[in-house]
Amino acid sequence: MTKDDCKKLVLDIIADIAPDEDLSNVKPDVRLRDQLQLDSMDFLDIVMELRKRNGIEVPEADYGHLASLDSCADYLTPKFNALAAKG
């Protein structure tokens, strides 16, 4: 998985949990909360959907890595690739 693939996957999750938001111009280097109406429960939704859809676990101490699309991709892409390598 590339970082761009990862960003798209995260955006797909956000599209489901924030269905009223326009996601066409989300800036990858800006905090998601600064450009979208997302609250702390929504971030828990992102964590839950990663767990449900992809089997990815994000420990509470790492929630800060989900701040922007870029930080999501930096943090999650190795996790996805490690999971894929395990088969």
Add this chain to the structure above:
Amino acid sequence: MNLSRIVITGVGLAAPNGNSLPEFRRHLLNGVAGVEVIEVRYMGPQPAGVCHFDPLKYQKKKELRVGTRAGSISIYCAREAMADSGADFSARPTDRVGIYIGCTEHGNVETENEIYAISKFKYDTRFWSHYHNPRTVANNPAGEVSLHMGITGPAYTIGAACAAGNLGLIHAAQMLRLGEVDLAICGGVSESIHTFGIFAGFKSQGALASHADPKKASRPFDKARNGIVVSEGGCLYTLERLDDALTRGAKIYAEIAGYCVNSDASDYVLPNPTRQAECVRRAIAHAGLTPGGIHIVNTHATATPQGDIQECEAIRAVFGEGCPDTSINNTKSFIGHCMGAAGALELAGNLPSFDDGVVHPTINVDNLDPQCALPGLVLNHPKKVGRVDTILNNSFGMLGINSTLIVKRFVP
């Protein structure tokens, strides 16, 4: 004690056969039932009353995703009632508005859904939603209205089984009289069709309706009635003290005339006609009326074989062999049993009688049970009675809670 007069100034409703009072009333007069067949988890097809209002009329998609069906119904009804009332909400201190919503139960739907969801993950509770607690707290429906409308006054639910719709109104009237709030949004809601547990519970009790034609499934007083049609719905009113309503030139639907709430203290589920009759009598006395002064009795009858007979026994005990000006009807024959919303919705369906002088009927009575043959029962077709000044609304519930609410034509 000189109590303030309390009046109804707005109505918002979601019924299985109508999304507004005019539509609901039209269907009640035209014999249009709102029961259909739905697929119930683990149970298969069942007759049920389903509401078809557009939740996106007022809510955002995210609110629908996070909130509950009961919350959504409540928000729709509250917004409709406020719009109908004409009260200028922006100019009103929001801490002087109270939200009092009757519920039969709350949380079954959300809990069942979560258990079903984690069953797909081998019951691993890591997959249990973080929304479970805010969705299942008992005040959820009222809290969602408060959040949605920015109302900072008291907002809570009143758990009163199937008497809850009446209780919402009664409690609101009491709070207005105490001066706790200046405007109340009150009534009842139900999301019960989304929980298999309620269907299965009634089935196990031998009290779940069945019929080849879902629109005929709810048939109180018919000899072949075989139980309850579970329905969702909601009806919220705006209530105000009369002086406030007159000051702002509000349209007044009716005045709260009297009420009573009591308890059977005799059984978990079986009704008690003696206590029901006591409740009706006390409400009539509270209104300063006599049985002969009641023009419409809207029955609670749910179409269970025994329950209908027992309510009829209670009504006979109060009204004797009939009062010439008293008509008796039932709304569940159209919409099934809307549980916590039942009392509030059923009252609403009768309010237009003050204007049109017509009593809506009890439909689906092909063969009247002689034990339910009350004098004044309006069967299958509406009855033009000329003038209606008083409506008595019965709503009873499990664990023996009884409620009777009487409203009267507003006369300055």
